Amino acid sequence: MTRNLALRLVLVIFAALLVLSPVGHLAASTAPSNYHWARQSKQFTVRAGDNYSGVWDRLVPWAVKGWSKSDTVTIKTVKGGTSAQACNPTKGKIEVCSFNYGTQTNWLGLTRLYFDSKGQHIESATVQMNDSFFNQRGGKYNSDAARRHTICHEMGHAIGLDHVNTKSCMNDSQSAVFNNVVPINKDFKQLARIYKHTDSYTTVAGKQKKDKKAEKDKQGKKSKKDAKKQRRKEAKKKLRERKRAGKAGIVAESALDANETVTMERLDNGQTVVTFITWAAE
Numbered sequence: 240m241t242r243n244l245a246l247r248l249v250l251v252i253f254a255a256l257l258v259l260s261p262v263g264h265l266a267a268s269t270a271p272s273n274y275h276w277a278r279q280s281k282q283f284t285v286r287a288g289d290n291y292s293g294v295w296d297r298l299v300p301w302a303v304k305g306w307s308k309s310d311t312v313t314i315k316t317v318k319g320g321t322s323a324q325a326c327n328p329t330k331g332k333i334e335v336c337s338f339n340y341g342t343q344t345n346w347l348g349l350t351r352l353y354f355d356s357k358g359q360h361i362e363s364a365t366v367q368m369n370d371s372f373f374n375q376r377g378g379k380y381n382s383d384a385a386r387r388h389t390i391c392h393e394m395g396h397a398i399g400l401d402h403v404n405t406k407s408c409m410n411d412s413q414s415a416v417f418n419n420v421v422p423i424n425k426d427f428k429q430l431a432r433i434y435k436h437t438d439s440y441t442t443v444a445g446k447q448k449k450d451k452k453a454e455k456d457k458q459g460k461k462s463k464k465d466a467k468k469q470r471r472k473e474a475k476k477k478l479r480e481r482k483r484a485g486k487a488g489i490v491a492e493s494a495l496d497a498n499e500t501v502t503m504e505r506l507d508n509g510q511t512v513v514t515f516i517t518w519a520a521e
């Protein structure tokens with residue numbers, strides 16, 4: 240089964256679910272997603288691969304700079320690891336791509352989160368910008384605001400953020416596409432919350448900054464009691480993560496808004512992939 244077909248199948252299943260159980264769908268859409276990268280310190284750096292061209296050479300670094308105002312996440316642009324057209328994932332990285340993916344796809348931006356084998360943490364992500372819309376002559380989305388909104392929005396998903404009803408670019412309403420182009424303080428607070436815990440392993444590639452607490456732990460000797468407490472804490476955390484992953488379930492998630500669809504699928508290799516699709520409105 241090709242990935243496209245799988246995705247379409249998931250969408251069909253999702254549409255069916257919508258008709259059959261509108262209540263279930265509502266419940267799913269209000270649940271926090273908790274998608275995040277694994278890391279051993281609260282502050283971390285994630286690399287974003289350059290598989291883009293044209294205006295994106297200017298706008299991707301601009302969006303990266305906007306998100307990096309967060310004390311939690313630093314995004315660093317690096318050499319790309321895929322082709323713009325295929326936009327395949329690379330472990331530990333976000334691959335950012337721009338290409339004329341066609342208007343028949345009907346999407347402006349697409350973010351896919353690939354999870355580790357435990358299904359608990361993001362281990363790679365891809366962000367795609369559809370130039371067929373952004374460069375369409377006389378097109379509605381051929382606007383600086385729509386481009387800025389979309390790159391800001393998709394990068395936000397790639398670092399684990401969900402939709403909001405604020406002035407943030409994470410707002411997915413049609414008016415936000417043309418008005419909300421940057422992250423706001425609330426987004427940075429949410430990132431701090433998402434990444435408040437540390438993990439026992441790391442899925443982000445590259446050298447990581449150590450945060451103050453980790454440094455202190457390394458220098459000072461901890462008492463046995465502390466160590467025991469820490470182990471218990473970690474066991475609890477693991478349990479929580481497993482629960483979260485379980486709750487996220489498989490098949491399909493929800494359409495949080497008419498403009499966006501979130502799907503969850505299981506690839507043939509058993510890997511879980513979450514896709515956020517920002518649709519172009521009619």
Ligand SMILES: [Zn+2]
Binds near residue numbers: 275278436437438480
């Ligand atoms: Zn975690």
Ligand SMILES: [Zn+2]
Binds near residue numbers: 392411499516517
């Ligand atoms: Zn979205």
